[in-house]
Amino acid sequence: MGKVQSSEELMKYINEMNSDNSVVQFSIPGKGKFTLVLQEEDEQSIKSDVEKNPQLERMFKESEEQYKKGLGISTADLLKSFSEKDFM
Structure with a gap:
């Protein structure tokens, strides 16, 4: 699980998502843990x-x-x- 330190870093995770890499788990300090799922x-x-x-x-x-x-x-x-x- 990655730790996101900026909105730019979050956008990098999103931009790298595709059908083979469709689930990303990350945490934002002070906010919590997130699971992002790409649905085509x-x-x-x-x-x-x-x-x-x-x-x-x-x-x-x-x-x-x-x-x-x-x-x-x-x-x-x-x-x-x-x-x-x-x-x-």
Whole structure:
């Protein structure tokens, strides 16, 4: 298990992930232990799930609307919000 000391180091872990290296375990001092799992996108699967479940489609639309209104943040913005003190 690796110890992540910065957001750049976390991004390095993420960038190195692929289908053969799809699980990464790491710890952030002061935050805890994390397991990151890469799940390859399967657009057809998501589309068929939405078609089968109208509530899921509604949830996707609501989520998109909330993001457009600024009520959510992207992963990149989340990573930018970390400072060095978060890793000490």
